Amino acid sequence: MFNKRFLSPKVSQKISYAILFCATILAIIPVSIIVFIIIKNGASAITWEFLTSMPKDGMRGGGIFPAIIGTLSIVLCAITITLPIGVCAAIYLNEYAKDNLLTRVIKLAIVNLAGVPSVVYGLFGLGIFVMFLQLGVSIVAGALTLSIMELPVIITTARGALSSVPHSFREASLSLGVSRWQTIRHVVLPNALPGILTGAILSIARVSGETAPIMFTAAAFYVPHLPKSAFDQVMALPYHLYIISTQIPNMPRNIIFGTALVLLMMVLSMSLIAIIARIYFRKRRKW
């Protein structure tokens, strides 16, 4: 069996290399095609006016300013809710929780929370925040819905960042008579902060493109003015994109693709910031 091979090791090595390489290329192709088509069809719509003015002519003209502001206000509001809660939970799980049944149930719940389809979050937000808590369709309701969706991601990345702080730092601090909490505050958190923040930026990027969770909780078909308070409905980029591509007849193509391009750039630039931040902090870190 071992001395009679169908292919020589060299040939089989070449074939497997080729297969693996092709699989990688196949993964890149759709992304590049999407980006190419969106840029090709949408670039002509991008002007300063498009980014900074209100929609006109039943959204067939003008800009998408309120949708940009709406999306930004929902996601920023969401991260300010999630980040403190998520980091606290991560600190508890990573630094204090003993490995018992309760802890394992909590961890399992977090993993499962991450797997819930986004439309289910949307319906949950509609039921709890919009109707039961009577927040109405508003920035707050949307942000709360998104924050629940972000929570497992934030907890998981924050736990990763916390556990990557070397144990020797904790021991050094504790052995100076510094209490456990002070050790976390003065040694663990400062060193985990870059990781926590890049995780947060990535999760903002991920939820800015979500349509389903905000569709019932925050987004409006058309609002002729900017939100005045957190309890106002807003336009949001992903939902606006859905509307102009399906609900409005005779919509100029370049506006649809231009809107998609703006959304794409927003998400990509946030991811890019996270990547650059990560590289920067990794360089500075020497342990």
Added chain:
Amino acid sequence: MSAKIQIKNFNLWYTDFHALKDVNISVEEKRITAMIGPSGCGKSTLLRAINRINDTIEGVRVNGEIIVGGKNIYSENTDVDILRRNVGMVFQRPNPFPISIYENVAFGLKVNGIASRKSVIDETVQQSLEAVLLWDDIKHKLKKSALTLTLEQQQRLCIARVIAVKPQIILLDEPCSSLDPVATQRIEELMIQLKDIYTIVIVTHNMQQAARVSRDTAFMLLGELIEFAETGKIFTNPNRKETDDYVSGRFG
């Protein structure tokens, strides 16, 4: 001579593993006491029991007493933070925080709230760095990251960081194992100087080091204390055969 640390019938388990078995040692004040033995004999575990840093490991159980300053540190009402301030520890690998040299030494003072006036902190930082013979080399670059120092300087800095919170006992867990021979010799000289002020317990896998610096030596094997006596006796005329075999290099 009064005993600074008394370890009485001390047992320790990692979950089910019986790591320390009925250990009894009296460490005298202002001396260097060494703990030697092959890897896994429990010498580091014993050292880490003296400031209860083992508490951070899940599944550790203990039984018996360790008396420091007349009090059993495993009694219910022990304030672990105050104990650790009194019993400092230096680790195998130099582990300065990735902040400035100055902030490393000032860390314990500031966070513990021992001192808050800048002049007091400045003075303690200088004294601590002088005590480890590092001041003259680095006084012009206190604001630089501690990670820019050499390994030997980093280890000195770690000792200075401990000294700054004014302990009475310093535990050293193989403090030279990541240093070269020259640096090792210089850290040993430092230890000998420091013993006039502090009670020092050092764990080492380097028998020559124990012979050079310590007054008393404990030899441990498989979680048991085999022999505890003056260093000279352990190395030249031990009572037990296991000790003789180990110090003469027949195993380990």
